Amino acid sequence: AQKITQTQPGMFVQEKEAVTLDCTYDTSDPSYGLFWYKQPSSGEMIFLIYQGSYDQQNATEGRYSLNFQKARKSANLVISASQLGDSAMYFCAMREVYTGGFKTIFGAGTRLFVKA
């Protein structure tokens, strides 16, 4: 079963508007971390935002915020005031802890297109 689900293969947003990228996850571990990465066409992976499972408040980083709903197991990324440079692939990821370490697994990704 998929542990990280991104149901939107592609999204369009008008420049300067806000957009929400969906992510749901599945884990039985009480301690985990949720991440969002941006991958532009250049291929580099750019870390955007992190949310810990025990964090009481939603994470925010500049124009990025993470809408964390623990009971629903969702961790949606909200990008405010979209810019043309936001056009890229966005990956949701979850870090699971196991004895001796951890691993991070990724969702299928959502390609965001920002229209001028």
Place this chain on the structure above:
Amino acid sequence: SAVISQKPSRDICQRGTSLTIQCQVDSQVTMMFWYRQQPGQSLTLIATANQGSEATYESGFVIDKFPISRPNLTFSTLTVSNMSPEDSSIYLCSVFLAGGAPGSGEQFFGPGTRLTVL
């Protein structure tokens, strides 16, 4: 933060041959990871490479096909053995730097090695 370099950045190889990818980090890290990203796909974890221990492979990946070395805290190699066209992918090295709070931290990625197997 961590700066990660990978060599080669890209290569075109013949089937049946092997390629070793190098990953160098500018700081000492305990946990290092190797991912594969096939064209148009997401990242798939190949293995976790901790210094001083055998690499831990994910389901679907085996040591004979993807041997990994981790000789010190700043360096690792991934070899793609007996390559076939299905191995054509981007291979990414990644490291984790722990944050101040327990459980926090950031995972950094190298620029990737783009491999094409003919």
